Amino acid sequence: MSHRTLAGAGLVIGYERTRPVLDGATLTVPAGRRLAVLGANGSGKTTLLRCLSGALRPLAGTVTLDGVPLAHSRRGLREHRQVVQLVLQDPDDQLFSASVAQDVSFGPLNLGLPEDAVRSRVVEALDLLAVGHLAGRPSHQLSFGERKRVAIAGAVAMRPCVLLLDEPTAGLDPSAVADTLAALTRLQEHDSTVVMSTHDVDLALRWADDVAVVVDRTVVQGPPEDMLGNDALLARARLERPWALTVGARLRALGLLPEGTLPRDAAGLLAALPDRPGVPT
Amino acid sequence: MSHRTLAGAGLVIGYERTRPVLDGATLTVPAGRRLAVLGANGSGKTTLLRCLSGALRPLAGTVTLDGVPLAHSRRGLREHRQVVQLVLQDPDDQLFSASVAQDVSFGPLNLGLPEDAVRSRVVEALDLLAVGHLAGRPSHQLSFGERKRVAIAGAVAMRPCVLLLDEPTAGLDPSAVADTLAALTRLQEHDSTVVMSTHDVDLALRWADDVAVVVDRTVVQGPPEDMLGNDALLARARLERPWALTVGARLRALGLLPEGTLPRDAAGLLAALPDRPGVPT
Amino acid sequence: MHIAEGFLPPAHAIGWTVAAAPFVVHGARAVVREVRENPESTLLLGAAGAFTFVLSAIKLPSITGSSSHPTGTGAGAILFRPPVMALLGTVVLLFQALLLAHGGLTTLGANAVAFAVVGPWVGYGAYRLTRALGGGLLPGVFAGTAVADLATYVTTSLQLALAFPDPTGGLAGAVVKFLGVFGVTQIPLAIGEGLLGVLLFRALTVN
């Protein structure tokens, strides 16, 4: 695995009979950086990720990998899938084998790897997601959060250079969110570029290096502070401004926060605030 | 409809062959007030709500309505369901008819109401949830958020005095969350007492009059600020402290917030902070 | 393949409807009785019908290069028993006619005989026979699903032959023709459906 640059240019993606879901969407997934794809439900986030993964063929525009356009031929798609993997939101629609280990082995087996290699891939993927202890369990006995992580492991076992995750934290409680984010960090250190879609603006601000907002059938991309501090953009996208930017801006106006980037979460804010009253930094 | 007091005392609830999910849980849903049931995934929130709704019979303990214990007989359950309704997390677990209007008519018909009354209940329930325009649409064309609100309408059409909602905002984007909360407020004004389970501590702080935390197989109930400011309790429950309380406490220590209740969300915090530097209130 | 709307002469359409009726009514009685005893079986039976419908949306390639959809009649008969399949199969055929433009309303009776009566019963018979002869579950499932698929299409061929006897070869000639086009070509696809049945049941028994 190595970080590679996935991009889409001028993507027009539509389902039949309706006007396109996306109409001229352009975005770049910078190699090795964390990209959050933000958008309201129904904005086309999932459609965009499915197109980038090769599952949907755009009506116009191209998907490129390190600048090379994706060919929607049998062979082109096979090569693309070895590099880019998508994990959909509902884990139940991805776990289709009896046991966890069997499910995770599905991809590597289809790659034609020898048994030993498949076994080590399964162990590696489950360990990266910190769910190695679940290997022998039937998937229907797992909790929702566990199933979500096993579904991610199924894609990780393909050793993708780019991993696209649709709403990986939706429905998870705070500790499961923390576990998932920690797993994503390990994946990144393992040379997978990680993209996640979400409608949680606070999470995006905290986690992402870059933010792509899906709005009005297109995509606007930029640094988290610019995108998530742009009230006009957020209103069009039916999203909210993260509380940290709202509160941070006021505290800076009160002279309590230093110039530069605003803190991205509660811990950052506490660290940046003065300890004692009356001593603005 | 009128507000009525639902309560559970010493509830032991278990599935066979495992140790109880809840062991001695006691809580009161005060008539007319908003109760948030908080807990991590798998803590037993859903089990608790199912028991309060009559769907699960506790191994020990009693569920009472205005002090009268629930009888788990056919007749007792039928009477209970006319007063207490539960909306499950996954709307597809409740929508059995492809037609939205037909689905919502199911409950009122089971109450034995005449056709005209059923029709007016359907219209009323869909309007309360602001989904009247979906009456003629098939459920399989609706978005997740729309299906969630139609599922709530199906319970609301029973005109319950107490409405229990399992994770009504899970998986919804900010604007859909706002719509759902607005609908819950309308229900409350219509004399339904509303209980929601969630693991979103920020939401619970913002919305609830009372908080019940499901932790270590039991329930701890109290005012939101006390429950959500109790770090030891939150850690045991695998929850986080809401950012508003964390940040608010520091700002009060800095002399920027007045004594009394801390603000519960970003808007409240901005309103409570001074406008200009150097003028602590 | 289902016989399309309007393809059969009126007398045949009516005849096959009359022939299917006792089986479908028998199935309906069984369903009514089941639902009266266990109201929740409405949902289980509905799920079974929906599964049968969706199963036919799976595309199976054949070694000959063509591809087809499983009939689901054998798997349904083994899972839900032939009498219930007579009713569920007919409901599914009605839905296929209205949702997918496969089959038709006047040909519903003829298609029900092939897909909801003969296929399930013959397939179920092959399944029970294989089990009785000492075959295990999976050989039984293979025999049941493959034979059900084949029996369904043999029935369709016979129905068409009866409707359109050959001007020179008579009924026998027509049987040969229609079996050649709708039956023999089905053999690899029947084997395919048998394999799918085995994989389906194997996955279920592991679970």
Place this chain on the structure above:
Amino acid sequence: MSGLAIDDAAWSSAWRWRSPTDKLLLCLGLVVCASVLPAWPGDVLVGATATALALGPARVPPRIFGRAVRLPMTFIALGTVTAVLSIDDGGIGWAPDAAERAGSLAGSALAGSTAVLLLATTTPISDLLPALRRLGVPAAVVEVASVVYRLVFVLLDSLRTIREAQTARMGYSSLRRTYRSSGALAAAVLTRSWDRARRLQEGLAGRGMETGLRVLPEVLPSSWVFLGATALGVGAIVSVSVALS
């Protein structure tokens, strides 16, 4: 959730609010004409009428209607050709009146299919099921059918998603893998369907399900104008056909 094209058309058709009984009578009238009347001009008139009504007043999108009409075409073509081939000692040849028989066979099948499609693209199944109840089909059967209709879409959604996930992980990259994946897919969908039924049962128990799944259909009153026009139209098709043939 993505649906099925014909069903989508039915829900958004301009005839959605017409009485399902009216539409059923119209469709059956046309279907009977198609199977009884000669190909020329009976079947042509039936096909033209059904198509004109669907694309005109019912406002069914032409693309959907056109594609739906093409669906039974493979069977009609294959069946017709087989029917008019003749086998004798000399081998395979065309039957004496092949062209005429082929025309009549394909004509009535196409006309009939178009007439059924007029019903299918204007009437959601959940409107038709109450009509079945009025025709004497037992309530339990109609309720099972209504659950089938709802769950078909839930399961189709699962089927599509699971298949996409399998495809992404190279599940269909060879014949053997295709079979293996299809078997796992079928098993997964079957497990989902049982699970769905169990969970729905729980969800509905809370709404007072005791004996059945009774629902209140929308009021879609019959129109005398529509029924009159149906009788006139079908009568006209019959008279013209009898006069011309």
